[in-house]
Amino acid sequence: MEQAALFTIFGGTGDLAKRKLYPSLFRLYKKGSLAKHFAVIGTARRPWSDDHYREIVRDTIKDLHPTKEEAEEFSNHFYYLSHNVNDTKHYDQLKELSDRLDEEYQLEGNRLFYLAMAPQFFGTIVNHLKSQGILTETGYNRLVIEKPFGFDYDSADELNEQIRNVFPEEAIFRIDHYLGKEMIQNISVIRFANNIFESLWNNRYIENIQITFSEALGVEDRGGYYENSGALKDMVQNHILQVVSLLAMEVPTSFSNKSLREEKVKVLQAIRRYDEEEVAQNFVRGQYAAGKLDDKEFAAYRDEPNVAEDSTMETFVAGKFMIDNFRWADVPFYIRTGKRMTEKGTRINIVFKQVPVNVFNFEQEETGGKELPQNILTIYIQPTEGFSLSLNGKQIGQGFNPEPVKLDFRQSEEVTGNSPEAYEKLLLDALNGDGTNFSHWDEVANSWEIVDRIRKAWDQTTPEFPNYAAGTMGPDCAFELLAKNDHEWAWQPDQWYRERGKLD
Known part of the structure; x- marks a missing residue:
């Protein structure tokens, strides 16, 4: 039309x-x-x-x-x-x-x-x-x-007051282009159109949720911008917290702008607000040094154009959000994002709990095994689009040794090549007056409130940067963060390169 x-x-x-x-x-x-x-x-x-x-x-x-x-x-x-x-x-x-x-x-x-x-x-x-x-x-x-809509909560609030004096909230469309991506929009369909998942989508069956926004590129020509933003404000305040709210929200009464917004805001309000000590326990940061991956050499962040030679700005963030509500009590939402990582990729890993009793334990002991591999639902956002589910099946041969199998679906290049680009969909939504895939002020306000606490705590200390080599999946502290809870990152593409001697 x-x-x-x-x-x-x-x-x-x-x-x-x-x-x-x-x-x-x-x-x-x-x-x-x-x-x-x-x-x-x-x-x-x-x-x-x-x-x-x-x-x-x-x-x-x-x-x-x-x-x-x-x-x-x-x-x-x-x-x-x-x-x-x-x-x-x-x-x-x-x-x-x-x-x-x-x-x-x-x-x-x-x-x-x-x-x-x-x-x-x-x-x-x-x-x-x-x-x-x-x-x-x-x-x-x-x-x-x-984006960015302000630089912290106070500036965002002042900006919102200026705009709201001219435009009503329903006429304001705050773009987060990730909300226009096909597989981000697919999160709601995967959850609410499949009882097999929605019935398990809670703390009884899910052990942890992992969200990774990995970028292979460095800051390129955006050094000046990045020096005033960093990974925390550039990615966590908007893209990542939007994804967290979509993953964690309750089933809306209808799939409308108003109902979705209400449920997303409830999630953001339920995210635990950390004090300075809790920030130190639950969030880590990093900055890339020079590195080499697959015979390609990369400069350190401090050597990029328009970056201070002693910069303490983070190019990597990893953290653990806790959502204090009935559905998600005690389930960590791990997030990480960074520049100059091993591969470009955005994906979500839903890690399900182990079965209460492993009846195949005797078989595993004979083969040196310890635990069953965990069931993991992976949602691939980019560069490929699709999802996979890791299950345990019987190993072919004598006995009942379990082995992991993967049910995998990826959209074809033909389909993804012809699908609407995120900005195309969002511009059409704005023309139609549909704010479903845009950020409401209540979402922005809560996001800044969460991020400001982390930023304030970090500003009290001077980090020891750089602390991860370009081409890796971040600093050691990002892996130690999960290890404290006996968890590990489900996606570790750097291992493939290390095994073949392409990454130190």
């Missing part, structure tokens, strides 16, 4: 707009969600012309192989306005252009404002949108915001 709307992208010349937004808008155009009745205004400080802007847009979609006619027709809907966010006169120019395009493309007053800029500009922008009459009364006005 075709949507009529005017997109105004603040930060229209930036990397996000070029890598994600323009290709996603083109995919919506190809599928008919956008057709004749849409227009895009890109704003930034650069003195571009409409023609140059359209040329840039066409360049961003060339990998999607449009015909020459498609590329021309699509890019002709784009207009550029050189803009200083602090200059009131520029907003008057924006209003004039917006009103003209609204009439020309018959947009019915529907306006979607996308803030692909640093959060310190958000308040200034939304105030001018109101004061200069750019918001319409005939259609909808929606605001899409990129």
Whole structure:
């Protein structure tokens, strides 16, 4: 169904707009969600012309192989306005252009404002949108915001007050692009559409849950940003805590924005708030040193561009969350995320408890075994998408020796290649006014409250960095964290490389 709307992208010349937004808008155009009745205004400080802007847009979609006619027709809907966010006169120019395009493309007053800029500009922008009459009364006005939403709870709260003075909560769409990923959305289906799992989804049957966001790349050209953020704020405050809430929430009364949000907020409120001593016991951090993996050499974080030579900013975080409610009492939710790890991969491991009595123990003793391998449900988020379940079956031959078998499903390259990209789905959700896959303020507030306690505790001490080599799965303390509870990380891809002499 075709949507009529005017997109105004603040930060229209930036990397996000070029890598994600323009290709996603083109995919919506190809599928008919956008057709004749849409227009895009890109704003930034650069003195571009409409023609140059359209040329840039066409360049961003060339990998999607449009015909020459498609590329021309699509890019002709784009207009550029050189803009200083602090200059009131520029907003008057924006209003004039917006009103003209609204009439020309018959947009019915529907306006979607996308803030692909640093959060310190958000308040200034939304105030001018109101004061200069750019918001319409005939259609909808929606605001899409990129992370980070603030730098801590206080700044996020102040920012939220500024925005809420102009836009109601239901018109604010705080993007967490992981919520647009296919297998993140699949978590709810796996749980609530399969009684075999939902009936076991509690502390009676689950021993621990592990969430890994592993990145093989270093900070690349984002050293300046990372020095002010670190892995804790960059990944844990948003992506990881969103996944925790999806895994741990109760069954919603309906699969609606309101019901899902209520259940996710309950989980975040139930996550135990640690004091400084508890943070030291349950969270560890790391920073990568130089390393070598499979004959490839990597520089240390402190040697990356725009990074201080004595930086104490973490590039790795591992921790244990406890959720103090009836369903999850005493079940640790282990999380880890880091740069320059062995492999790029995002996956969730649900580790189930052992059977109360191992009746095959006599067989295992004869073969030198100790315990049955644990049943593990793995949800693969990226780079592959799918899930697997590790079970115990009988080893072929004499006797009843158990051995692990894996039921494995992965989406084909053809399916994943043709599935909607996360930003495409999220932009369409915003056009439809569906906030299900976006972060509500209550979720953001609770997340910052949790993360601020960790950050405050860490700021009291100076870490001994660097403490893990590039190409490994993090510092030793991340493995010791689980060993304290007789647990271990289910995913250890570095072992494969070590066994073959490709990693020290």
